[in-house]
Amino acid sequence: MAAQASFIGQKNKKGQVYADAWHMMNEATKTPSFLTGSEVIKEAVRRASCDIMVAYPITPQSEAAALCGELFAEGYIGDYFRGESEFAVMSQCAGAAFGGARVFTTTAGPGTMRAMENFPMWAGARLPIQVIVTCRGINSPLSIQPDTLEMAYLMQTGMLVWHAETAQDFYDWILKGYMVSEEPDVHLPLALCCDGFFVTHTKDMVDLTPVDMCLPPYDPYRSPVPCMDMECPPVRMMRDPFIMKSNYISYATHASWQQEVWAAGERSRKHTIRWMDGLIDTENTDADVIVVASGTAVSQSREAIAILEEEGIHVGLVKVKTLRPWPGEEIREATKHAKHIIVPEFNVVGWLAREVSATVRNNERVHAGPHVCGGMTMPPEIIAAEIKTVLGVKAPSLAGRGG
Amino acid sequence: MSKERIKIAEELYDIMPAEYQDLVKRATYGNEQRGWKDIGNAKELIEEHSLCAGCPESMAFRYILASLPNPEDTVMVGSTGCTSLVFPHVAVHNIHSLFGNQNAVASGLKRALTVRFPDRHKDVVVLAGDGATVDIGLDMTLQAWFRQEKFTTICFDNELYANTGGQESGLMQKGFVAKMAPVGKTFEKVRLPEIARESGCHYIVNCTVSKPNLIEKVIKNAIYIAREIGPTYLQLYTPCILEIGKNSMEGLQEMRDSEKPTERFAYKEYVSEPAKELLAELAAKEKERKAEVKRQLASTTVTV
Numbered sequence: 001m002a003a004q005a006s007f008i009g010q011k012n013k014k015g016q017v018y019a020d021a022w023h024m025m026n027e028a029t030k031t032p033s034f035l036t037g038s039e040v041i042k043e044a045v046r047r048a049s050c051d052i053m054v055a056y057p058i059t060p061q062s063e064a065a066a067l068c069g070e071l072f073a074e075g076y077i078g079d080y081f082r083g084e085s086e087f088a089v090m091s092q093c094a095g096a097a098f099g100g101a102r103v104f105t106t107t108a109g110p111g112t113m114r115a116m117e118n119f120p121m122w123a124g125a126r127l128p129i130q131v132i133v134t135c136r137g138i139n140s141p142l143s144i145q146p147d148t149l150e151m152a153y154l155m156q157t158g159m160l161v162w163h164a165e166t167a168q169d170f171y172d173w174i175l176k177g178y179m180v181s182e183e184p185d186v187h188l189p190l191a192l193c194c195d196g197f198f199v200t201h202t203k204d205m206v207d208l209t210p211v212d213m214c215l216p217p218y219d220p221y222r223s224p225v226p227c228m229d230m231e232c233p234p235v236r237m238m239r240d241p242f243i244m245k246s247n248y249i250s251y252a253t254h255a256s257w258q259q260e261v262w263a264a265g266e267r268s269r270k271h272t273i274r275w276m277d278g279l280i281d282t283e284n285t286d287a288d289v290i291v292v293a294s295g296t297a298v299s300q301s302r303e304a305i306a307i308l309e310e311e312g313i314h315v316g317l318v319k320v321k322t323l324r325p326w327p328g329e330e331i332r333e334a335t336k337h338a339k340h341i342i343v344p345e346f347n348v349v350g351w352l353a354r355e356v357s358a359t360v361r362n363n364e365r366v367h368a369g370p371h372v373c374g375g376m377t378m379p380p381e382i383i384a385a386e387i388k389t390v391l392g393v394k395a396p397s398l399a400g401r402g403g
Numbered sequence: 404m405s406k407e408r409i410k411i412a413e414e415l416y417d418i419m420p421a422e423y424q425d426l427v428k429r430a431t432y433g434n435e436q437r438g439w440k441d442i443g444n445a446k447e448l449i450e451e452h453s454l455c456a457g458c459p460e461s462m463a464f465r466y467i468l469a470s471l472p473n474p475e476d477t478v479m480v481g482s483t484g485c486t487s488l489v490f491p492h493v494a495v496h497n498i499h500s501l502f503g504n505q506n507a508v509a510s511g512l513k514r515a516l517t518v519r520f521p522d523r524h525k526d527v528v529v530l531a532g533d534g535a536t537v538d539i540g541l542d543m544t545l546q547a548w549f550r551q552e553k554f555t556t557i558c559f560d561n562e563l564y565a566n567t568g569g570q571e572s573g574l575m576q577k578g579f580v581a582k583m584a585p586v587g588k589t590f591e592k593v594r595l596p597e598i599a600r601e602s603g604c605h606y607i608v609n610c611t612v613s614k615p616n617l618i619e620k621v622i623k624n625a626i627y628i629a630r631e632i633g634p635t636y637l638q639l640y641t642p643c644i645l646e647i648g649k650n651s652m653e654g655l656q657e658m659r660d661s662e663k664p665t666e667r668f669a670y671k672e673y674v675s676e677p678a679k680e681l682l683a684e685l686a687a688k689e690k691e692r693k694a695e696v697k698r699q700l701a702s703t704t705v706t707v
Contacts, residue, residue, distance in 0.1 A: 079514045081510075088546065095509060
């Protein structure tokens with residue numbers, strides 16, 4: 001903390017003041033601005049004191065990645081370049097983070113999958129890289145449309161995984177994300193996900209923090225593992241490389257390190273709760289029916305709840321903000337009175353419903369659906385219809401859904 | 404990092420590992436004249452290795468580590484393979500992350516170190532096997548060169564996948580019978596040195612590690628040129644004696660046989676024009692330094 005505090009109040013080369021992050025995010029005057037999600041990413045990165053960004057084109061994150069290039073041209077990022085593939089980009093990000101840089105990148109869908117081998121490596125190497133994932137379809141035939149299937153894979157990597165609903169979430173969480181993931185007892189990468197197009201390509205009012213304030217720079221010497229910059233003594237790391245040993249000590253070392261990586265994710269809870277005011281948001285949890293959702297499924301659910309409210313059906317809402325760490329206790333508590341738990345999702349497998357089912361007591365209450373995928377939108381009416389079906393209330397058939 | 408920084412507090416001296424005490428007492432950090440002749444006289448930057456007895460790769464490691472001009476500010480990047488079994492014993496920061504991504508990692512690393520230490524030389528050296536460099540990682544090897552990333556790539560060419568048990572690799576000779584090449588490899592050894600030249604490398608050497616003085620020279624050239632101009636590439640023959648049916652003491656002879664003028668590891672070198680100028684400048688400086696030492700010695704003799 002000492003090293004960071006010493007920067008606060010000083011100016012960077014663009015004249016921005018390194019601010020106390022809590023003050024910047026919670027107390028400084030905010031300016032409402034009408035921006036696309038991609039522009040919001042750019043504005044957050046402008047204030048994030050990033051050292052390195054590596055870019056690669058893939059829809060729907062290309063615009064954000066290119067806008068960050070403009071920031072580099074303006075002098076807001078230390079270095080920026082286009083990598084040759086997502087696998088390479090994520091390795092370039094790793095190299096930069098090993099070298100003590102604050103690193104930012106973006107990807108989507110097939111890019112996430114191509115890069116996948118890197119993500120558990122990032123977590124295992126304790127590199128607090130932030131990757132924006134603007135989710136899109138990963139199936140064949142080729143799709144560029146929104147679909148959150150890739151998040152199911154990211155959730156098993158040891159990374160922190162957060163799911164933004166709105167552009168405002170995005171703006172705040174990019175900045176807060178660095179504060180959480182760079183804590184010495186966390187020091188893990190963050191996959192900050194959103195539903196592609198719905199968030200990246202629509203315009204929304206977003207409250208921006210002052211443009212002349214930025215996050216304090218990353219201090220690599222707060223890392224729980226040595227920064228690879230030859231600025232600390234290079235002792236021999238181990239007497240025998242664990243990979244070549246088939247013995248108990250080797251297994252125990254690997255096992256305990258994996259446990260430590262996941263424990264670090266758990267330790268992020270306290271910081272995340274402080275910065276994000278909880279891992280979930282709740283509304284009307286005394287209702288008999290509660291929708292549990294993440295991403296833009298939350299927005300659609302809010303609309304569905306309003307429709308049902310007009311008909312006298314009260315429905316509560318749980319917005320899941322972080323998937324890793326998983327807010328199991330919070331969801332159990334929020335849904336303890338519910339007779340029915342509805343989990344609408346933008347993917348074919350229903351990974352969120354599986355997680356919720358594995359969390360709550362009496363999980364026959366969990367109704368997985370509605371599901372849309374392959375870029376389909378999720379009109380509030382289909383969520384309302386799902387809820388009515390569960391309640392045994394007759395719902396009028398919806399056009400195009402086979403009546 | 405200066406040698407000052409690795410010093411041990413007096414009170415804690417006796418509890419530090421012996422090799423660390425040795426590093427503080429006898430390392431050649433901060434001495435640009437360090438080289439292969441220090442081997443055995445000064446603290447080496449490698450502890451006992453975990454390779455097969457007589458493995459030429461272990462010789463290569465010792466010569467290279469003895470020849471780094473600036474180990475106190477050098478970070479190495481490795482890949483999966485036999486080299487990844489040695490790096491944990493090396494007293495220079497080094498990164499292993501995945502198989503084949505070494506030149507991508509080095510690209511990010513070099514840029515980060517340049518952003519963080521704009522006024523200092525932080526050398527980045529990649530050291531990986533031929534499978535990592537030429538097969539699984541070829542894309543990232545070449546792309547780093549296209550981008551003119553300023554680091555040195557060293558390929559330990561043993562002409563097969565050694566660590567996984569001797570499978571065919573792109574740098575294997577045509578006709579060689581190996582695992583996964585059951586009727587002999589059907590295509591020629593990939594000509595990476597030539598590809599490296601076309602891809603923008605400024606200094607390329609193809610040779611064996613039979614001569615430590617030669618390795619010292621090419622390592623220093625490659626690192627100085629990468630520091631000032633752009634990417635450099637060394638392809639070093641480090642035969643896998645196990646997989647070619649040789650005994651522990653036969654590695655050196657195998658390299659000598661393979662570097663004869665008509666053989667595939669005959670010394671070959673390419674130096675770009677800007678790199679030639681740099682080497683000429685460095686040679687002139689070295690000459691001046693030696694002359695200065697001579698002058699000082701002469702004057703000392705007079706006073707005595």
